[in-house]
Amino acid sequence: MLSSSVVEDAAQQARRQPWVAMECNQLTPGRSVGTMDVIDLGTQQIVRETQTASVHKVGTTPRNFCTLSICTPGKNRISVHGEDGIGCVFFLPGQTEFDLLIAGGSQTTYVSFPQDDLLRAIEALRPANWNDRAEGMRAIDMADKAMFETAAAIWFEAVGAAVARGDAVDLERLSGTMRETVLQILTASEQQGFSDVSAGERARGFHIGRRARARIEEELQKDELPSISRLCEELGVSERGLQYAFHEYVGVSPLAYIRICRLNRARALLRQALPSETTVTEVAMRFGFLHLGRFAADYRKLFGESPSSTLTS
Known part of the structure; x- marks a missing residue:
């Protein structure tokens, strides 16, 4: 590979x-x-x-x-x-x-x-x-x-480090991460504001947000990484429509919400795991965090402690 x-x-x-x-x-x-x-x-x-x-x-x-x-x-x-x-x-x-x-x-x-x-x-x-x-x-x-x-x-870096450790690389997760990153680059454009919208549009955004959240939870439950493009296809909305829905529903972008959900699931697993049987690297890789330093920084920013502290507490 x-x-x-x-x-x-x-x-x-x-x-x-x-x-x-x-x-x-x-x-x-x-x-x-x-x-x-x-x-x-x-x-x-x-x-x-x-x-x-x-x-x-x-x-x-x-x-x-x-x-x-x-x-x-x-x-x-x-x-x-x-x-x-x-x-x-x-x-x-x-x-x-x-x-x-x-x-x-x-x-x-x-x-x-x-x-x-x-x-x-x-x-x-x-x-x-x-x-x-x-x-x-x-x-x-x-x-x-x-x-x-x-x-x-x-x-x-992630694949090289995994090979050096003798760990198996989750090819499906790596493939999905590559695809989503490329889609972000190819479709990137300045997002417009969402202030001037009707009550009906707000209600539709709320319901789209709820449906999207349910799909995100389903995919994470199956150990799959949620995809913005798949959400848009399944819900029948554009990326801008999904952006607006999440702005109304949880106040953050779809990508940020998915990342927060993955961090929360990583935290739950670290709290349940035994240090003798699980490593921070294994948990990070399971939830699609290939850059361990960035994972640790985002984790500390959200939860106020390092992943290793959670694992050993």
Whole structure:
């Protein structure tokens, strides 16, 4: 599932990504072209490539395949986007040609998904906003790059740490976390206020909030991570409608509410568990918290004590 290696030549760099047909050529001197870290989840991949030599990649993505990618600053070209676009996140849909010039010293990271599933989820979240988003490579604004960089670093860190400990990695949870993060990036936009609404709209928001809460509880009860896109699909509302419903119902966003529910369930399990039989890491992973430091910080902020203190009390 997780592999890391030195890439001896450009052809090997292409072969290590069999899900995309590409030609890769080395442009600058070097006995190797870089290193590659890959998390392969079957229908989803996370790939991090660090170049020690410049390479030129040309290819076409297959049908029902798409990627979201970032590149560190350098003399790079991502299709038609030069150095001025390197602050962006790039969305590359299926059946699309790509032509990439990646300089030595640069690092690229991408995640890949089945496109049909991703676009269905996007349409449920933002019905009017993504009608044309599957046509050609898109550069998404700079603000989202930090979210993507942080998420990718957490995924590699969490999987690497689990492998080092000899722990099994919950692939389904990791896959779900990746999907939700990518959906947040692809559908992110400034939320409008909710002050000028009718009593009928408030009542509808309240009932949507109650139904959403019930679905969240059902999924957590089954040890599944709730998904904003699935909630929108099942309830027949847009992401903005769901945002408004939660604003009326509990005063926080759907994502914040789901995170709070997961933290509360983690606390309940830690209070019941024996330190000799359970670890904080196991509990955090069970509820989808891949970054243990962030989990501990959020836990302390909400409950006023560390997870380890709860476990040993």
